[in-house]
Amino acid sequence: MDFGTIELTPEQQEFADEVRSFLDALVTPDVLEHERAHGDGFNERVHLALGSRGWLTPQWSPEDGGAGLDPLRRRILELELQRHRVPDITAGTTNLVWTAVDRFADPSLRDELAPRVADGTARFCLGYTDPEGGSDIAASRLRAVRDGDEWVLNGAKMFTTGAQNCQYTFLIARTDPELPKHKGLTMFLVPLAAPGVEIQAIRTFGGERTNAVYYGDVRISDRYRLGGVNDGWAVLHGPLDEEHSVGTASDGLADPSVGRSFLRPLEVALDETLAWARETGPDGSRPVDDPSVVARLARVAVELEAGVVTPGPMGRVKGSLAIVEGAAELLDLTGAVGLLSPGADGALGDGDVDFAHRWAQGTATYGGTVEVFRTIIAQHVLGLPRAGYPGSKVLM
Template sequence: MDFSRVELSAEDEAFRAEVREFLAAVVTEDVIRRDRETGDNFDEGVHLALAAAGYLEKEWKSETDGGFTRVRRRIWELEKRRAEVPWVTWGTTSMVARSVAKFAQPEIRDEVLRGVFDGTVRLCLGYTEPEGGSDVATCKTRAVRDGDGSTWIINGSKMFTTGAHNCKYVFLITNTDPDAPKHKSLTMFLVPLDLPGIEIQGIRTVDGDRTNIVYYSDVRVEDTYRMGEVNGGWTVVREPLDAEHGAVAAADDGLADVSIMMHQAGFMVEAADNIAALVGARATEDTSVGYRLGRSIARIEASLSASSIFGRVALAQTMRDVAPDLMDIAGPAAALPIGAEGGLDDRSEYMYRFAPLVGIYGGTLEVFRNMIAQHVLGLGKPAYAPPRQKVVS
């Protein structure tokens, strides 16, 4: 394995300096404070500035289509993290836009992609339902053809539609044939969120983020907004689902995150580094502190090396396991949130609140472990039925 550092050319060094200067100007302290207060993980001013500078389009496109080179893409990703760019809504937008490019009807595709690149169109995911759990194929939100078939009527509700209040469209999975097997009953739509009958209600999670529940009541959607074939929705949704789950191969050149959870892992790494600096000599004078801190850092390092869906599980589980220890080592001040007077700003308090949710977002850890068991290890599907009672004669 090659552990050498990438040598940047003079042009790439200049690009990094340009990006740092640009992000420092647009991602101000006010932006970061406002993002923590709202939990939106989105700032429209920043988003539009990124678009106007051409960064959104270059990030979305491949190098052959005019996007970033591989090295500049990596520089861009790392600099966005360092600057704490509110990123979640762009993440869902970028993901859905790939399906739009592939499956949307031409007039919808061209309009949406133009808006994605200029920042005025944002896209969110309408998968999970209040009673559906992680299995999106059990969808009960219904879409029924009306009249001559040029319009569909949608009724139902979706949970955890993060960013819906900042988006123009939702990538919505619906059931169009309740009598068919669940993977052959689904149809995808790109639904405008300003249509009559759509109600967005905010939900605040324990880590301070905002997500939404969205209700659809007799929402009339033109067939032109259908993505792919009727009852062929599973084909449409599989690619963005795999991307959300992190079930993709790592890049051969090493210029990409090895796991989808690496962004969130940055909070964990920063918290561990700051607490190690805080305790200083205590780590050697008090063997229990040294042992617990060392164990946490070793766990973090191991999880950072896990790739693809394995990293998705390893990083989330590690965050859950080490968060309580790091807060306990730091002491009472670690319980104060970032920015609070007397706080340490070490992120350990945020990580403690975020840790339970990081094992739920995009699917639960239990689901991912079952996916690894079935698709990697070749084991059978789990049996959830209660065991049969032994008959005593």
């Protein structure tokens, strides 16, 4: 057990200073403005600049386009990226998908993409959710039919976040509707520039942009198949387990909770509310002079700390609950001024409490709903029996 600070060697300190000054210069106010206005989870200039330093794939060797960073330097980089609020959704999905590409792609495709993932010019999004399938990814109906050396894709995917900034989507498709539900699926890395792919923006009230992607007679080479035909569920498992944080071991540096990033906007909102509470209000009193206000702020702070330390898949649910409930509570405390939009007369900070409350709702759905994670906890942590539903094994 150890929660101590880490004394850096001069070389490590130099690296930390270098990262910080690089990001200070790189992440200009317009980057954050753009993110606030568009919710892309991505900024091309920033992404390519990080790629030029090997910091998109920091653990890769410099010969492979990475930076050869050890775990401590990777953690330093990660914390500075978070501190600078670097939009990171597309970087995250690219990393998730790479594990499957690395293992299952045709070697020539893998070798072609590796340097481009590293320099930031190749980016991947997740083509998991069918319009009618929700979190039940294996219920995918999007069809892929073989035609010689090609596959023809027809169907649609929802919530392909980042598709407008990616070159490929990691697509789950049904290749044999006659086989049992999980056995008739194949994974593809589909070039989004292929004719017949249409990306339509979907806005969320959390401020993010996601997409519906339509596939109309899209023809792709068999080269873009990942793993065996009808073996898609096994290919998907690596990235899915990583996203669900199943079976990951800690190096004593990483956040114990995969829901840690959910809590960042709550931290900002809480700090903003604490500052508000210390100021004298229009009625001449300070909110902190009211013990009920102090107690309610304390409760939000406790829930935040609990979220920070709750481990694994439990942390994912806790992180979401903490911001969903905590941001709503902070809004109730601040009253109407908390609702004011950024830039509006009298708005609190940059509208941080308003933003946290809206954005929080998405955390209950990312990577599968919190109910999916409760099911994982019930079965894999508590050992409760698995429910058998009519559509568990059969496509219905």
